[in-house]
Amino acid sequence: MSDLLDRRAILLNQEAANKEDAVRQCGAALVEIGAAEPGYVSTMLDREKSISTYVGEGVAIPHGTLDGKALVKRDALAVLRFPGGVDWDGEQVTVCVAIAAAGDGHIELLSALAEILLDEDEALALRSATDADTVIRLLGKIEEGTA
Amino acid sequence: MPTRTVAVGSASGLHARPAKLFVEAAAAAPVKVTIRVGDRKPVPAKSMLGVLALGAKQGTEVILEADGDGAEEALNGLAALLARDLDASDA
Numbered sequence: 050m051s052d053l054l055d056r057r058a059i060l061l062n063q064e065a066a067n068k069e070d071a072v073r074q075c076g077a078a079l080v081e082i083g084a085a086e087p088g089y090v091s092t093m094l095d096r097e098k099s100i101s102t103y104v105g106e107g108v109a110i111p112h113g114t115l116d117g118k119a120l121v122k123r124d125a126l127a128v129l130r131f132p133g134g135v136d137w138d139g140e141q142v143t144v145c146v147a148i149a150a151a152g153d154g155h156i157e158l159l160s161a162l163a164e165i166l167l168d169e170d171e172a173l174a175l176r177s178a179t180d181a182d183t184v185i186r187l188l189g190k191i192e193e194g195t196a
Numbered sequence: 197m198p199t200r201t202v203a204v205g206s207a208s209g210l211h212a213r214p215a216k217l218f219v220e221a222a223a224a225a226p227v228k229v230t231i232r233v234g235d236r237k238p239v240p241a242k243s244m245l246g247v248l249a250l251g252a253k254q255g256t257e258v259i260l261e262a263d264g265d266g267a268e269e270a271l272n273g274l275a276a277l278l279a280r281d282l283d284a285s286d287a
Contacts, residue, residue, distance in 0.1 A: 153253060156209045167249060
């Protein structure tokens with residue numbers, strides 16, 4: 050998990066004024082750990098305007114457009130938790146799993162994440178996580194699934 | 197049961213945007229539609245998480261199934277949607 054999910058990109062007590070603010074924070078986390086160029090953030094916002102990345106279970110998966118792939122330096126995740134919730138086009142989002150992916154790898158990644166969220170207990174555990182170790186344990190399966 | 201087998205046409209596979217468009221179309225269908233890959237367990241086509249969990253890439257063959265009034269029409273529409281490159285209109 051260490052390659053894909055950098056501990057510095059797990060931010061579990063965030064506040065966001067709205068969806069755009071939340072996506073910007075997600076993008077900033079990916080930029081901060083050196084996974085993406087700053088320009089990637091605006092492609093994440095473009096993606097969100099084009100179609101919501103809400104997937105269910107209080108989780109959204111902000112990521113860039115196809116054009117944004119060139120701005121990805123390495124595949125990575127960022128996990129941002131908003132305990133107060135963020136209105137996501139009428140849905141309530143508590144956790145964002147932001148994705149930087151240059152190639153096709155994100156499909157396995159999304160598939161593994163979806164498998165986790167389909168388990169209601171694990172989805173709840175992710176929404177309630179207050180420490181990075183819990184997030185790493187829960188999402189550890191993603192890297193096993195994509196290895 | 198009416199069935200369609202179709203190869204995913206979207207360049208980036210059946211993930212966020214193409215998956216969302218497909219799921220919305222499936223939710224609007226008058227019948228319950230399931231989707232699966234090979235012999236794996238079918239999932240409701242209107243479930244975003246279920247569809248994402250398939251991990252279907254461009255060219256992956258998926259199997260749609262539905263039963264009841266309007267099933268054939270619904271499957272035709274959804275199969276045509278899957279075969280298209282839904283990323284083509286991407287920003």
